[in-house]
Amino acid sequence: MKTKLLYFFVTSFLILSSCSNNDDSSTTLPEPTTPEAGEVTPLDLTKYESGNNVMMQTFYWDVEPRGDWWDILSEKVASWADAGVDRLWLPVATKGQSGGYSMGYDPSDYFDFGEYEQHGTTETRFGSRTELENLIKKAHENNLEVIADIVINHNSGGGEEYNPYRDKNTYTLFDETHGNASGLFNRNYENFYPNSTSNYDEGSLFYAEQNLDHNQDYVQNWLWKQDNSVAKYYKNTMGFDGWRFDYVLGYEPWVVKAWLDEVGGFSVAELWDGNPVVLKKYIEETGSNVFDFSTFYKLEEALDRYEDLTYLDKEMLWQTYPEKAVTFTANHDTEKDSNEDNFIMAENKLIAYAYILTHPGYPTIFYSDYENEAFQEEIKQLITIHNSLAIGETEILYVDADEYIMKRKGTSENPGLIIYINTSDTTKRRTVKSNWINSTLIDYSLNSTYAPYAKEDGEVNLEAPGKGYAVWSTTTPQE
Structure with missing residues (x-):
């Protein structure tokens, strides 16, 4: 059965940001590019197989x-x-x-x-x-x-x-x-x-x-x-x-x-x-x-x-x-x-x-x-x-002392995933290039309620909680 989760889009946060030089001096995370706030439908993961248990x-x-x-x-x-x-x-x-x-x-x-x-x-x-x-x-x-x-x-x-x-x-x-x-x-x-x-x-x-x-x-x-x-x-x-x-x-x-x-x-x-x-x-x-x-x-x-x-x-x-x-x-x-x-x-x-x-x-x-x-x-x-x-070739999209972002490229029938690990004390966001276009993403690990939007060039601003991780993939398009 397809499960629906309600994700509320957040317009601003007074928490520390992630910058390319790992400078956490900023106090505001960048505002995400998202569709209109509302209901998004997660993928029915029972319909996908990585070929490995x-x-x-x-x-x-x-x-x-x-x-x-x-x-x-x-x-x-x-x-x-x-x-x-x-x-x-x-x-x-x-x-x-x-x-x-x-x-x-x-x-x-x-x-x-x-x-x-x-x-x-x-x-x-x-x-x-x-x-x-x-x-x-x-x-x-x-x-x-x-x-x-x-x-x-x-x-x-x-x-x-x-x-x-x-x-x-x-x-x-x-x-x-x-x-x-x-x-x-x-x-x-x-x-x-x-x-x-x-x-x-x-x-x-x-x-x-x-x-x-x-x-x-x-x-x-x-x-x-x-x-x-x-x-x-x-x-x-x-x-x-x-x-x-x-x-x-x-x-x-x-x-x-x-x-x-x-x-x-x-x-x-x-x-x-x-x-x-x-x-x-x-x-x-x-x-x-x-x-x-x-x-x-x-x-x-x-x-x-x-x-x-x-x-x-x-x-x-x-x-x-x-x-x-x-x-x-x-x-x-x-x-x-x-x-x-x-x-x-x-x-x-x-x-x-x-x-x-x-x-x-x-x-x-x-x-x-x-x-x-x-x-x-x-x-x-x-x-x-x-x-x-968890299928497809791997590519490290970003890594530094407290951030690690890796993409599984998926297949023609499987969207794959992006994992974002953050070992700092605060929530971080970083813009990366995904394989998904014009698509709302959600965190299938359920650690984040943020719902960013992958633009037509695949660029997307992802998030990971402090001392934690998020696993991002695409959602089912709304009819």
């Missing part, structure tokens, strides 16, 4: 209550689908050494989804296997893919055994009575670095003694090659549709490529590196998507560290590989990290979401942000904008 990261670090998480997520699946989500990234679904307290990144039994009594519990932190299967089924019923978090750099929780290659005891024995109750993919010291066929894996930065040797046929067979391998069991038996590869700095790119060549599916790699050249090289070596840490850090620098939006005019992965860049503003690691340069402050989160949800790339929404009542409606509106109008 968003992924939901469905957890945060140390989720509570323990044992109920799969059921909690099941209750949210339908509403997430309605909001425009098309994939769910689940936490590591199998038993870790920490048992009922484990977030899964200390993997012990790759086939225990909450059905074997070991490490002090039967269920995982997130619930039982049956509850997980119900969640996956419900996601599929709502046309959502389910992404498995895959941790194959290291293992944890095995039994102690003498390791001749280290000349000491190591916790590298995994069998039915030592951290691998399923009996599938049993391991011992020969399957970890170093061993009789491999020296140390220099790429591993932690869990060195339990760092899997992916060069071995035995390990490859159990991880992705044979019919009951981890990859094929997760896909064919459990119903997972794709993969999030944890800590790929710890093993070679060919491992991810081999996995994908064998089983396919959507994938995204956690290559924690802010250099877009490094991320680009990994994409080309593996064929996998990667989390766009280059954009994450540019947002952190622009909004927090240096408070300078010109950092958004730097090189980022989405510029060269938009179809492979999985953008984000937060995840379970950044939010628990004590390093202030590894997270975006709460007061800037919505601006960061406005950026990734209007720019190219595949955005990821962080559970804790979406479920924050102060953020949810605004993020939902941005998802709607992303899924409908």
Whole structure:
């Protein structure tokens, strides 16, 4: 149904203006060129598609209550689908050494989804296997893919055994009575670095003694090659549709490529590196998507560290590989990290979401942000904008320390958008060249009630609130 909003045109404001030299000495914003005051009809965004939706990261670090998480997520699946989500990234679904307290990144039994009594519990932190299967089924019923978090750099929780290659005891024995109750993919010291066929894996930065040797046929067979391998069991038996590869700095790119060549599916790699050249090289070596840490850090620098939006005019992965860049503003690691340069402050989160949800790339929404009542409606509106109008080539129309204006040029059938970010304390306006002519514009983010008019040459005077943003596009012509 087409929705109508009433926009009142304002003739003058006694607030600070934006000038080309960023001099805020003026006290009056320029009067906009607008049609006669009255009713304007927003576009029906349900009639437009950008060809891209968003992924939901469905957890945060140390989720509570323990044992109920799969059921909690099941209750949210339908509403997430309605909001425009098309994939769910689940936490590591199998038993870790920490048992009922484990977030899964200390993997012990790759086939225990909450059905074997070991490490002090039967269920995982997130619930039982049956509850997980119900969640996956419900996601599929709502046309959502389910992404498995895959941790194959290291293992944890095995039994102690003498390791001749280290000349000491190591916790590298995994069998039915030592951290691998399923009996599938049993391991011992020969399957970890170093061993009789491999020296140390220099790429591993932690869990060195339990760092899997992916060069071995035995390990490859159990991880992705044979019919009951981890990859094929997760896909064919459990119903997972794709993969999030944890800590790929710890093993070679060919491992991810081999996995994908064998089983396919959507994938995204956690290559924690802010250099877009490094991320680009990994994409080309593996064929996998990667989390766009280059954009994450540019947002952190622009909004927090240096408070300078010109950092958004730097090189980022989405510029060269938009179809492979999985953008984000937060995840379970950044939010628990004590390093202030590894997270975006709460007061800037919505601006960061406005950026990734209007720019190219595949955005990821962080559970804790979406479920924050102060953020949810605004993020939902941005998802709607992303899924409908965020299409076409990008062009930065203006950028300085506290203003950033970017245009998505749209297509012949889609008008695209212009995002205006303003990190100063006051409302600003700036005249730019749009692709729209003889058209009233409105802010689809609902942060501004200003309704400027794009003249026959496309020139238009746009507005953004202080410490905020606006997302502009055209309206339906009045009959």
